[in-house]
Amino acid sequence: MSLCSSAIEKSCSTKTYEDVKDYYGKQLGNTKDLKTSACAAPSKPLPTHLKDALDNIHEDISSRYYGCGLSVPESLENCIMLDLGSGSGRDCYMLSKLVGQKGHVTGIDMTDEQLELSRQYIDFHTEKFGFQQPNVEFIKGYIEDLKAANIKDNRYDVIISNCVINLSPDKKAVLREAYRVLKDGGEIYFSDMYINKALPAELKENKLLWGEGIGGALTWKELFHIAAEIGFCTPRLVTARYITVNEELKNIVGDRKFVSATFRLFKVPQDAVKVKSQAVYNGGITGYEDKLEFDANFTFKVGEAVEVDQELGRILKRSRFADKFSLQEAEKMPCSESSHPIKETIGDPFEFAEAESNGAQSSCSGDNFEGGRCS
Template structure:
């Protein structure tokens, strides 16, 4: 068997194992063996909480993500959700983009797609829309072209604890880059491991199904992003993940975090230089302050010195209309340290949410 055929065979087996785990072995969130499904301790903005409260309970009970993948400034956007599962995040986003926006969920698991599609009409009526603005398609996120996802069609791509389940993560990021418009964003939560996992543990189906077997080293994400053409990933937040006793006995001393990053596909001629950026307000839910990432939070009307990449991002994305930009005064030098390491942030954040008894109590 050729190396190519062997790789395809391994990928196919991994897909089958993951589909079996999430389609047959897990019936709801309580069956997970890590705290990855736990929500952040810091409450989400009211408009997101309100949207979540309107999502059907049957959808929410089958949530297997590791964060809340809802960036700011979504009105009228076209959004693609990779590995949409039961559709929880898609329905939240459906509400937030409004009737003129559009949300597409893609998943490879028939059981998950059946659940997500079942409640399209329910949420259309619940949100007061005249017609659905969300739909779900079957496909593999390493090959979105096969699922007929066209080039440069989306403003935002989100993913919630799914890329760690994919055997070819670089292929996923390449596909995201292809389908994003110039200025578009990938905003995603995923699991990262502190050191390379042993080959023995990588073959453990439970370890793979829980997302640990395929968890990236965070520096690999930065390397992939650079090779593909994304701007350097911007860390938004992270926290440590804990395991229940069954999984802890298997995994041992490996450490994992759930981290959210944002990546942007900037045009080749994007203007990148240190500058002063002033947030003008106006983004729904963030009228007074917009926390962009772990390093920069913009208060309305206040000038903040930003690095070259962030200047390019804010000036060539959907955020451009909400900011004013000014050159730096002569001799102005910023000594701000940029945090990119999710373990460093989690250590300082001291936020760890535990779900030790996964069979008896759902993660919060």
């Protein structure tokens, strides 16, 4: 897990970083050693292409997986990708299969034990996926200072991170670096832990809470503020679920609640025109040939016009999804083709998780799908 560079070490709590290295490098033997339900399996069935990729990951890699979600966005063929805090390498190897031989995946991590493990299986997965040469690499570095790891500006199509950013005491530095190295139209798609009310300062310094990702968990509103300050589009909630903690942690944190939530943040040029649009999904994305659940608020069925907010229209037009959608300004669409009016979007992951726990299909499926929005 990646935390702090030597260049900014003096402004950080060195002990905290060393504690996290020790926790993930030495104390945790496998996923079962964690004290929260963060690493529970996804609640929904995986698309076939993702399940096939995961099934081909070596058991030694999968057993040391400490993520809190499934950080795999759509339309990844030929993409250049970066995994912040790559750990054992499970997500990197899965992504290497999805991007294909012409794509490339870089994993960056600060923990020597994790890097040693992930590098051992490069040849295994290259052969397993039928590639002529490796399309994945693992480098040592710190996610607050990617420049020190020689990661250049405007390099990546997509960045992922899986339950790592919550371990960093400087989330703004992490997201600022992500913004720098993303191409225009690029995306950071990440799962993380969030808290419903902030911890007092003394608990944020608790070694166990930091290791479990709780000590550094943001509130979702803090994420939105940081993203806006850096220049990202508004974070778009994909999914969320409650995380349970064991009695040891519950006695420390009291009645606070936690969710594992996945957000997608896009880097779209500021001069991109914002207009209310109708978006029609044309299909063509592997695993999502008939329907694309873009986030918690928008699901697109092939051939159906959906009215999208100005920012989403800008994202679809200027990102890797541009050739997968047809967009037209809403006021120019014939009345017969207009979709249902835009409803208030869900950004609060606790609201989403509560609906899910009560049995509501907040993911815009089945009878709740109406005009591309959750009804």
